[in-house]
Amino acid sequence: MLINLTEEELKTIKNPVLRDYAQIYFRIEQGFQDWVQQTGLELDLDLRSKTEEILQKLQAKGAIFRNDGKSIVVNQISPACQACQKGIGSISLFISLRCHRHCFFCFNPNQDHYEEFLKEKRNYRKELDDLYHDGRKLTQLGLTGGEPLLHKAETLDFFQYARTKFPHAYTRLYTSGDLLDEEILRGLQESNLNEIRFSIKMEDPEELKDSILEKMKLARDYIPSVMVEMPVIPGTLEEMKKLVIKLDALGIFGINLLEFCFPLHNAEIFKEKGFKVKNPAYRVLYDYWYAGGLPVSQSEVECLELLEFILDQHLTLGAQYCSLENKHTAQIYQQNDHQRVTKALYFSAKDYFFKSAKVFGEDIPQVLSVFKKNRYTGYQINQDYDYLEFHVDQIKSLAKLDLEIGISYQVREKREDGSYLRELKLDLTTPKIFNPREDV
Numbered sequence: 001m002l003i004n005l006t007e008e009e010l011k012t013i014k015n016p017v018l019r020d021y022a023q024i025y026f027r028i029e030q031g032f033q034d035w036v037q038q039t040g041l042e043l044d045l046d047l048r049s050k051t052e053e054i055l056q057k058l059q060a061k062g063a064i065f066r067n068d069g070k071s072i073v074v075n076q077i078s079p080a081c082q083a084c085q086k087g088i089g090s091i092s093l094f095i096s097l098r099c100h101r102h103c104f105f106c107f108n109p110n111q112d113h114y115e116e117f118l119k120e121k122r123n124y125r126k127e128l129d130d131l132y133h134d135g136r137k138l139t140q141l142g143l144t145g146g147e148p149l150l151h152k153a154e155t156l157d158f159f160q161y162a163r164t165k166f167p168h169a170y171t172r173l174y175t176s177g178d179l180l181d182e183e184i185l186r187g188l189q190e191s192n193l194n195e196i197r198f199s200i201k202m203e204d205p206e207e208l209k210d211s212i213l214e215k216m217k218l219a220r221d222y223i224p225s226v227m228v229e230m231p232v233i234p235g236t237l238e239e240m241k242k243l244v245i246k247l248d249a250l251g252i253f254g255i256n257l258l259e260f261c262f263p264l265h266n267a268e269i270f271k272e273k274g275f276k277v278k279n280p281a282y283r284v285l286y287d288y289w290y291a292g293g294l295p296v297s298q299s300e301v302e303c304l305e306l307l308e309f310i311l312d313q314h315l316t317l318g319a320q321y322c323s324l325e326n327k328h329t330a331q332i333y334q335q336n337d338h339q340r341v342t343k344a345l346y347f348s349a350k351d352y353f354f355k356s357a358k359v360f361g362e363d364i365p366q367v368l369s370v371f372k373k374n375r376y377t378g379y380q381i382n383q384d385y386d387y388l389e390f391h392v393d394q395i396k397s398l399a400k401l402d403l404e405i406g407i408s409y410q411v412r413e414k415r416e417d418g419s420y421l422r423e424l425k426l427d428l429t430t431p432k433i434f435n436p437r438e439d440v
Helices: 007-012 016-038 048-060 079-084 114-119 124-133 148-165 182-190 206-219 237-250 267-272 299-312 324-336 361-374 392-398
Strands: 064-066 071-074 090-094 140-144 170-175 195-198 225-232 254-259 318-322 354-360 380-382 387-390 405-415 418-429
Touching: 007 016, 016 354, 016 361, 016 387, 016 405, 016 418, 048 299, 071 299, 079 090, 079 140, 079 170, 079 324, 090 124, 124 148, 140 148, 148 170, 148 182, 182 206, 195 206, 206 225, 206 237, 225 237, 225 299, 237 299, 254 299, 299 318, 324 405, 354 361, 354 392, 361 387, 361 392, 392 405
Parallel strands: 090 140, 140 170, 170 195, 195 225, 225 254, 254 318
Antiparallel strands: 064 071, 071 318, 354 387, 354 405, 380 387, 405 418
């Protein structure tokens, strides 16, 4: 078992050196919470106990837990979503960021060169050429936006050209569906498009949502896999239940239920609607690439309840709850995979962080005594912070000792002057409660 070092848990730590060290991360967490409030939104109450209750029911009912529970699947999942976990061989491109929709939760404005790509188009052929000449072995290739079908000719050309460079890649198109017609579908079919993902906005009028459902029905005749991908906005659970019943009746492949996020702008709209930030927002605080923003509280709960509804109603469409955390793991995997590190570090297959164990101050001599007896030398001593760092598999050898151990989470970062390991988090454990299979 691992113990998250909250303010209350910090007070219980006996080792003063460990307590002072752990304060570093408590202060970072406090700084993050202050920053969240500066965005204009509040952190909600901690809903983890409620979430855990639903997760246990889903597990009992046969839901598939992927990526350390960051992705939960019912019935079936797209191969593109499977590849997303590590991001290897998978890429999404766009022609432009222009869109005829103006969704208040859109995070495209967070992207680099957003204003430029509202007006300009990317040279997608050159990008595909560069990927090909760099020897990239793409297994998954997506086209997103903006709205790709604002550029119908370029969208068709994108997939046709991509097929000449990466003939075996699984291709997918993201679209609102508003501009889709049979002519485009025939062109997409000719380019062997594998998957099309529609988005549905729950705030749209019913007649508009019904028209998108008709487009999906039409798309089934041309594209092998027809899906819906949309955020689950808190307060829309009953409407979402009606929607998945309609989607199941259409016979589409599935629905990707995204955790709804605050995109770090439009704070006034989010406040008006009563949205708050999920607490805690992240399992591990870090500067993640994915520009989705901050997870909104209650969205995860409603996503999970929707999965339970699909199971209880014996619907056949595939459904995945894709948490914001699920979108972050590819970054950590790519930064840490195949990196040379010291013998004290363990690459976790659970969440892809490097992990190590640390003991502090007065506990160091007794641990060193055990290591000397066992002839273990793969440790490191840090005199600045007065700790001994070692591989997590050595914790079992300390079973007879009464001591507190910090579990460190680390990530490899490339900077201008080289590559460095950065510690992001410290959890607490003891030799008696530590379970290597579940904890790291």
